[in-house]
Amino acid sequence: MIPASAGLETPNPAAAHPESLLLRNIRLPGSDVLHEVQLTQGRIASLAATDSTATDSLDAEGRFLIPGLWDHHVHFTQWVIARRRLDLAATTSAAEVLQLVRGALSADPELSAAASQGAGAGVVGYGFRDGLWPDLPSLSSLDQATGSVPVGLISGDLHCMWLNSALQTRLGVSTDASGLLREADSFAVMDQLQDPASLTPEIYRQTAQAAAERGVVGIVEFENADNISAWPMRTAAGVDSLRVQVSVWPDRLQSALLAGISTGDVLDERGLVTMGPLKVISDGSLNTRTAWCWDPYPEVDLMHPHSCGMQTVPMDELQEVMRQARDGGISAAIHAIGDRANTAVLDAFEALAMPGVIEHAQLLRWEDIPRFARLGLTASVQPEHAMDDRDVADAYWAGRTDRAFPLDALTRAGVPLRLGSDAPVSPLDPWVAIAAAVSRSRDGRDPWHPEQRLDPATALAAATRGGTATGGHQVRAGDAADLVLVESDPLAGEGSGLREMGVAATLLGGRLTYDGIS
Template identity: 55%
Template sequence: MTTAPVSRAGAPGPLVLRDARLLGVAEPRDVLLSGGLVSRVGPAGSIEAAGVPEFRLDGRYLAPGLWDAHVHFTQWVVRRERVDLAPAGSAAQAVAIMRAALPVSDADVVVGYGFRDALWTDAPTRAALDAIAPDRPIMLISGDLHCGWLNSAAGRHYGLDLPEDGVLRETEWIGALGVHDRGTQPNHEAYAAAARAAASRGVVGIVEFENQDNATIWPDRVAAGVDSLRVEGSVWPDRLDEAITRGRRTGDVLDEEGLVTFGRLKIVVDGSLNTRTAHCWAPYPGLDPADPDSYGVQSVTPERLVELLRTAHANGILPAVHAIGDQANTAVVDAFEALGIAGVVEHAQLVAEDDFARFGSLGLTASVQPEHAMDDRDVADRHWHGRTDRAFAFRSLHDAGATVHLGSDAPVAPLDPWIAISAAVSRSRDDRDAWHPEQNLPVDLALSASTRGRFTVAAEEVADLVVLDADPLTSPPDALRELHVAATLLGGRFTWNDLGDPR
């Protein structure tokens, strides 16, 4: 089928979608869109709209558009330019991949992305990278974005005092990556292409957690044509005072098209599982229990966390706090409880048994990434041995009363909600047995967790919609990963259209 042109941003004219099947509704419906809203929903053939363009969906399924609740968009855009290290099963294999990439790269710094060393039997060393590139900077970025492996030339290039193994973790690494990224920003067309690709998977909005001046950068991108998505742009603690001075509040609209809003304060209180820096109550295997570092990294003290939350809350800025280890999650829940406020806990990968109920009683939202459970199941079985019944525990969080949102943490997992939905529903991938299937989410809940609680299409709601060739409620979990999206509409205008021309 020929793909019809996609309209630019602006006030869309009225449009009728005929013979649509709404999720959970047996009989086909007609849907009238007008002024960016769903104006009317009625039985098939009941809406008369002379002169209004019509698209016949021919029984396709019409549903609310999808959100990705956790994205690092620049990292997602630039991943294509980086050497793919995902196949590396050892440090030696990662070095071999980089060696092969050196002759074909003309970059000043040759960057690889996607290594996961938590199960490697050998360790990264700076000497191994120096041996293949003694004078050319090389930077390898972990798949979870929480550590980097550099050679000596890269250390000199960035003015870094590298450790013997060349590996930087957490705060030191995030600072180094920020310096690199500021010098290698993609052009607007690269961002627009990535946004269109997301729209082709039914995405209408993202929550942006890139550590940058999102309140300025994203309106500029929209003005330059990156207009296929709604964006909630976070603010990090180093820009919190500036945001308060400017009077920014969560939910403020920041651009003329109404696509960009000011989001939440992003606070990172610990590290990650693959980097073994998630802050846990038990030490990591093989490490000295008497050494505080054996339990992971506490990036922000509980006192500082409460201070940041209090300041943000007093100024109308809502919080989103990264917590992966169970000790980190306890500290975050304690802080919310102490202040009597609600918020979003990003990741919530390992939760202490007593903390599930507190997620619910405090009205917290767990923003989770189901594909991480598939990527990390073997790592969790090794490094969180004996605790994985409460790891990536989406059903336990829901049953305790927490609101669950699904996302990708792109580029850590692909920016594709259907992958997240499939992983949440099945806890399986690559024909493996389901991992802790008691934590599966029912498909209707997984869908609602990807659409901000909207399950069906109703009048007076925003016309952010997705047209599907198959019913996701009855599709096998593996089929959900590849579910074909026929069209995506943002405020009633097509951002992806594989339906053809109106009739």
């Protein structure tokens, strides 16, 4: 561990950034005036009207310069893996999923034969969303489609799995007649489906590089893993195009505390990895119908123990682990999706007099929105989830969706916002999140609750490191030279224009991590 009080804004000392770099002919959002920006020792030294003819510089040719973008909620290993799994995202029924699985098995008979004999991993798929399926998943139908080949299918929200009998036998788990596992039972199985040997530094480097090509300079890592050890090893192995703030989950909290690690500490020699928050999941998700709500889900037996969703950790246990983190200098980021979960998590923060972040904040009671600001809490939100879930929300949160994903209401209440993807739940691409926040629309559909749209400046600021708390949609002298050059003015964009924003270059501490100009 390398202590550092400057935290994530510290330019990485060993990342070979140039001593000095001049960016010529740049424009700032909202202006047509050309500027030049001097970068020195990884920071922005000055901004001035351009009149330079220097040749040891980068000519932006009138492109727009903005602060580097952050994805404030990522499961990076799951994002790496999901890109290599059977894609189920376009399916709209159990029957369609089974058809894709049959196709994958028939396309690779050698894989099927090896997996049946215990020599292969079988088939792992990702991305189904069963909330509005016209047919129900069942163990028997999956077994009929897959036979003796182990098959595990992961839902798009990562909170549910559909497993056949062959995989259940291999892993020593069992389901009911649906073949589904939810929440903690599902998470445990997902961990066993990873192939560590295939997760090479090069695969991580390529995935991080793809993010840099979309203007990403940093992520907040919420993978349920030993992030404190893993990410310093990755940066040492050349995965160096991103800054990473790592989280710790409750089962590893004591180790972090015993090591004396606090939020903000630098963890690697490159200065790219810093300690972030404790992560706790307090409830489930909407599509899996486990988000903990004040009102029951429709067509669910009111006597069912989870008719309103589920609390995944007792509140006294949540408060205790948060207290331990607070006393050890580690902040907290708590997952809460349903309105009852958000109320309970707000109560926990208030009882502990502890600032922090609520992750997702998807469904809120009106009276709880101002509590975020009063308690000094940040809402870390994923606007693209509103586009993914608008139909299932209309079905399961009927009559309540005016307070679902209430981005404008949170902003007007003075709540700092940070945008993220929850990748792989939605793509690790801040422009997707920005576009969804600004338009509340996708695929040509009418905006969904357009009253909750954000203006482009607010959305852009929420996708930078400081979030809306700093109004960070403009570059400023003295800031770290984590910067992005884009093809058009992001303050003038909307909808598909923002979603498809062209990125020309990305700089991390003044070092080009993506160069689409030269």
